[in-house]
Amino acid sequence: MPLGGLGEVGKNITLYECQGDMILVDCGIVFPDSDMFGVDLVIPDFTYVVQNKDRIKGVVITHGHEDHIGGLPYLLKEVNLPIYATRLTIGLITNKLEEHGLVRSTKMVEIAPHQKFKLGCFTVEPIHVNHSIPDAVALAITCPAGTIIQTGDFKIDYTPISGGPTDLxxxxxxxxxxxxxxxxxxxNAERPGFTATEQKxxxxxxxxxSRAGKKRIIIATFASNLYRVQQLIDLAVKAGRKVAVSGRSMVNNTQMALELGYLHAPETVLIDIEDINKYPPEKIVLITTGSQGEPLSALSRMAAASHRNVRVGEGDFIIISANPIPGNEKMVTKVVNGLLKLGAEVIYESMYDVHVSGHACQEEQKLMLTLAKPQxxxxxxGEYKHLKKHAQTAAAVGIPEKNIYIxxxxxxxVLSADGLTVGEPVPAGAVMVDGLGVGDVGNVVLRDRRHLSEDGLVIVVATIDARTGEVLAGPDLVSRGFVYVRESEKLLDDARDQVRDVLGRMSAADKRDFGSVKTRIRETVSAFLYRKTKRSPMILPILMEV
Amino acid sequence: MPLGGLGEVGKNITLYECQGDMILVDCGIVFPDSDMFGVDLVIPDFTYVVQNKDRIKGVVITHGHEDHIGGLPYLLKEVNLPIYATRLTIGLITNKLEEHGLVRSTKMVEIAPHQKFKLGCFTVEPIHVNHSIPDAVALAITCPAGTIIQTGDFKIDYTPISGGPTDLxxxxxxxxxxxxxxxxxxxNAERPGFTATEQKxxxxxxxxxSRAGKKRIIIATFASNLYRVQQLIDLAVKAGRKVAVSGRSMVNNTQMALELGYLHAPETVLIDIEDINKYPPEKIVLITTGSQGEPLSALSRMAAASHRNVRVGEGDFIIISANPIPGNEKMVTKVVNGLLKLGAEVIYESMYDVHVSGHACQEEQKLMLTLAKPQxxxxxxGEYKHLKKHAQTAAAVGIPEKNIYIxxxxxxxVLSADGLTVGEPVPAGAVMVDGLGVGDVGNVVLRDRRHLSEDGLVIVVATIDARTGEVLAGPDLVSRGFVYVRESEKLLDDARDQVRDVLGRMSAADKRDFGSVKTRIRETVSAFLYRKTKRSPMILPILMEV
Incomplete structure (x- = not known):
């Protein structure tokens, strides 16, 4: 049962069941769409997991990216399950659980390639794969019904920075x-060919x-791509430059990776960000977060000239070592424009080959299909378009169409050697997290936020005598996000006159029916303002009874 | 004086002044950024134009795209100026002015390549250029200070569909x-090489x-790219298919272009959209708007299965003949996913060469610089990054850096043979249009809309006795866009208790100072809700006096 990750890029989570036993694979988040106003992140719906918590033997994690581990704190607040993951992945999960005070209550088991382990009737073998983060694994999950291979995120890099190629x-x-x-x-199902090696x-x-010459080098990349960071450290050593890092996740990840042995650097090379101005520009490489133009990231602060330690200027050579994730293009462009205006040289175009993907392209997907030879x-x-393309690729290498399921x-x-069938669906969906609230923002709240964001609101408030129906105070109009109040006094005055007329035409008895008074006010003000402005602010009548 | 179009893609408008005479070139709009909540479009600030209206001899238009003509109705509502444009461009402007009731009051003068005309001390010669819309021109503007060439939007197509190559x-x-x-x-200053010919x-x-075989062909492209539409009509004729068009701008533009002779089609080929289901799929080509995934466009309605005449299914072969404009990627993907789910075959990847740009790449920009040989x-x-690249390209072909100005x-x-200087800036900026309102939405309103969109609002309302300071009704809390009210009753009840406490602790005299009561309420509720939810809704205290 895929509970997330299909028809979307993110919040991957899959539930396996055999003979009454269950295991979960991954538990990720997805970042909110632009129409999910104010939502911080989106997690899977855990209803079905909670319903079956006593049967679930554990959560197996393929690697430490947010779309595979980000949902764990929210899952663990609802059900206490043991986590199985490789060493670096456990390090990243631990950082995350610490923020939520969940480390002590959570059992974590380190796993490794070639070391099978049993969870109920399932035997799981982690298989080393290449990805844009170390310690990623595919899983061979064997149970009485047969073996299932779940690749996790993977690509095939024959000359990786470390760890060897995907275990073909x-x-x-x-x-x-x-x-x-x-x-x-x-x-990457839409991309023909092979993903290039990280060495490129x-x-x-x-x-x-070498082109940077005497300039300070600043490189923005993903904090989890320790291969990239390692290459940058090695190049810095070769060029006789010191390395500093900036951005919370970059600082945390590099520190943990150094401790765990996933990063190697001569001790004198790494310096504190506070100290970078003690060295001439040509002696510095600064590795930073913000490659997606995230507004609060270190690179964005540099572009806005508000970074505490780094003033960008003509002496800087800046490389953005990532491609914009769809939806982030404009944010990245804003940062690039800002850095250029400060006089820096900025390398951001894809033609410079300063980034490679972490995912398999079509030829690698074919190789995986050919070796695994699945029934x-x-x-x-992936989104539907990706799944569809991947299905076409599978058909092209000979998987019968009836054996492919999107x-x-x-x-x-339901899978068995006899065939694939699809049973009754189980609860699965998106739960929005906003601040401390999990699931208390839903469609009604979002609809209101959208409405408020487009046209603002007008509040109509009045105090009415409960006995006589007389209007004792108001009606007053208060608006926010609608029009400049100072320039639109007449508009709001006229609207108030309309409300007065409506109230004046109603009998005392009518006025005691607050429901219909509110409806009349809403209709009147809404129609009046639309006629005058072609806008539809939210109209919120509030009546008080004295 | 560039009054728009620098540091942005859109709302191009340039004011020229010589010996007291002025002319304007172009008058476009730009579509709002995603943080301009609820804004429909953005026009230039016409303050300086209005201040100098008596000296402006006319507005010369280079071509009929929105970023060059879209601001005209708003300009003409403030100042009545004659418009100079080529024939098709006048047709497009006329359609636009009709919607605003401005056709009769506006003088429009048809211009053509090689036909110089005088506006005060300026002599203007339109020069034919290739672009993604017919009848585009560059302008050679000669005045006592010398000749300035403004290219408008251009590319160089040696084998265009009609009209011949750019007049080199x-x-x-x-x-x-x-x-x-x-x-x-x-x-396109970032793109090396040459833009491919439209014939590709x-x-x-x-x-x-030919690959579509027996399927119905549906093609989405820009309504103004009449070259593209012409090619599709020609291919349809060759394939024995009828052509229908869908989408308001596509219908309007093709009809006008047929009347003006910019499109040619055998009479029996074009059919009404209402009649497409009378023909078998293999006899139909449908040309539609929506190539950018615009939510209300014809193609989006097809993808959502809500188009009045077109039901998309397995018998459809759909081509999206455009690249997503930055910022539109996710909308386009949504449409593609929808069409694929309905069973259609969809061609949307850039590798199929179903689109070429309308703008010059670096080699064409070099050719323009080399031929014009400007001082x-x-x-x-363009945005700053584009302008910067273009400046680098100019320097590469030998323009001295001191003669290049971003x-x-x-x-x-201020330009003269003696040099380039920059004087005092004139008013120029962005004016937001929302519904009928021009400029009545500004930063305060947008800030409120943003705040409301992120965390919603909580209204605290109470009626207070003016004489005694007694609270006669309320305090009541009303929220919108904050939390699910049904699940958060306790939260709002507790917040109300906090307000009661605050009011209870204030003396009667204090309570008559509404300003400080409101401040106290705002601070109390804001701090309480943040502690409980880590959110900061807008807090709006409203007090009524009886």
Whole structure:
């Protein structure tokens, strides 16, 4: 049962059930769409997980990105389940659970490639895969019904920075023994060819380091891409530059990775951000967050000249080592414009090869399909267009179309050697998190926020004598987000006169029926303001009884 | 004086002044940023134009796109100026002015390449250029100070669908005689190479038409790209298909273009959208708006299965013949997902070459610079990053850096053979249009809309006895866009108790000072709700006096 991650990029979570036992794979978040006003993040609906909590043996995590681990704190607040993950992933989860005070109550079990472990009737083998974060694994999940391979996020890098290429041998062995189903990463299903090796970024960066000459080098990239960070440290050492990091997640991640041995740097190379101005520009490499133009990130603060330690100017050579995630293009452009205006040289175009994807393109997806040789194929991790393309790729390498299923969140896909059927759907959906509130913002609240954001509101307030129906105070009109009040006094005065007329025409008895008074006020003011402005602010009549 | 179009993509407008005479070139709009909640469109600030209206001899328009003509109705409501434009452009402007009831009061003068005309001390020669709309011109503006060439939007297409290539000869002639300054289109300044010819789209489309086989073909593109529409009509004729159009602007534009002779179609080929279901799918080509995923467009309605005449299904072959404009990617993806789910085959990837840009890339910009040989160069039409790149391109072809100026809206650039200086800036900025209101939505209103959109609002209302300070009714709390009221009754009840406590602790005299009562209420409720929810809704205390 995919409870998230289908028809969307994010909040990946899959529930497996066999002979009454259950396991979960991953538990991610997705960032809100632009129409989810004020929402901080979106987590999966855990209803079905909570209903079945006594049968779930554990949560197995494929890697430490937000769309695979971000939902864990919210899950663990509802059900206490053991977490199974590789070492770096456990480090990242621990940081996250600490913020929510959940570390002590959570059992975490370190797993590693080639080390099978049992959860109820399931045997799980982690399989090393390449991705844009170290310690990522695919999972071979064997149960009485057969073996399922879930790739997690993966690509195939024959010359990775460390850890070796995706373990094609183990996948091929499972394929030889028979794989019931493959659930494979669809993120790059639209891209032909192969994703380039991470080393290509190193080569481009080396050329850019030399082009930077005497300038200070500032590089923005994803804080979790420790391969990228490692390459930048190595290049800095070679160029005789010191390395500083900026941005909370970059500081946390590099520190943890150094402690756990996922990053290596000579001790004298790393310096504190507070100290960068003690060195000449040509002796500095600054690695920072903000490659997506996030408004509060370190790079955005540099572009707005409000970073505490870094003043960007003509002596800076800035590289944005990431592509904008769809939806972030304008934010990135704003940051680039800001940095350019300050006089910096900025490398942001894709032609400089300063970024490679962490996901498999079509040829890699074909290789995975060919080695795993699954009876059934379910494309996962992607919007419908990605899943559809991946299904077409699978058909192209010979998976019969009847054995390919494009699912939706909440589907109950029943797999056995006899065939694939789809049972009754289970609860699955999006739960919005806003501040401390989980799920207390829903469609009604969002509809109001949208309405308020487009045209603002006009409040009509009046105090009415409960006995006589006489209007004792008001009607008064208060507006916010509608028009400049100072320039629109007449408009609001005229609207108030309309309300007065309405109230004047109603009998004392009518006026004691607040429901109909409010309806009349709302209709009158709404029609009047639309006629005058072609806008429809929210009209909120409030009547008080004395 | 550039009054718009610098540091932004849109609302192009430039004011020229020489010996007391003035002319305007173009008058466009820009679509609002995502943080301009509820704003329909943004026009230039006409303050300086209005101040100088008696000296302005006319408005010369380069071509009929919204970012060059969209602001005209708003300008003409403030000052009555004659418009000079080519034939198709006048047609498009007329449609626009009709909606605002401005056709009769506006003098429009048809201009054409090679036909010079005088406006005060200015002599203007329109020069034919290629763009994604017919009848586009650059302008050679000669005045006692010298000749300025403003390219408008342009590219160089050696094999255009009609009208011939950009008139390089005339530009070269002006270059030979001496050009004081060049103002050139920077939109594609980041792209190396040449923009491909529009004919390439035709070739790709022909292959796709044949691949569509027995399916109905639906193509979304820009309504103003009549070259594209012409090619589609020609291909439909060749394939024995009828052509229907959908979407208001597509219907209006094709009808006008047929009447004016900018589109040619055998009479029996074009059919009404109402009649498309009378033909088998393989006999239909439907050309529609919605290539940017605009929520109310014809293609979006097809994807949502709510189009009045078109039900999309497995028998449809849909081509999106446009690239998403930055910011529109997610909307386009939503439409693509919807169409795919309905079973249609959808061609939307850039690799199919179903779209080419209408703007010059770096090599074309170099050609323009080389032929015009300007003394001074001002990159225009683009964000800062585009202008900067274009400036670098100009420097690369030999324009001295001191003769290149990256301006801002409102700059007063003084040009003469002796040099380029920048005088006192003039008023220039963005005026927001929301419904019928022009400029009545500003930063305060937008700030409120943003605040309301993020956390909603809580209204605290109470009626107070003017004489005794006694609270006669309330305090009551009303919230919108904050939390689900039904699930948060206790939260709002507790907040009300806090307000009661505050009022209870105040003396009768204190309570008659409404200002300080409101402040106390706001602070109390705000702090309480933030502590409980980590959210900051707008708090709006309203007190009534009886």
């Amino acid at each position: 041998v183990t996948i091929a062995e499972y394929g030889e023994h028979g794989v019931l189903a493959l659930l494979s990463d669809s993120t 970024v190193g080569a481009s960066m080396e050329a850019l380091f 059934f194929f379910l494309p996962v991790h 699912g939706e969140n909440g589907d109950c896909v | 000869v005339t530009i070269a002639e002006y270059g030979e005689h001496g050009v004081l300054a060049l103002l050139s289109d920077s939109t 789209v035709g070739a790709s489309m022909e292959a796709l038409f 001074f160069f001002l990159p225009v039409h 301006g801002e809206n409102g700059d007063c650039v």
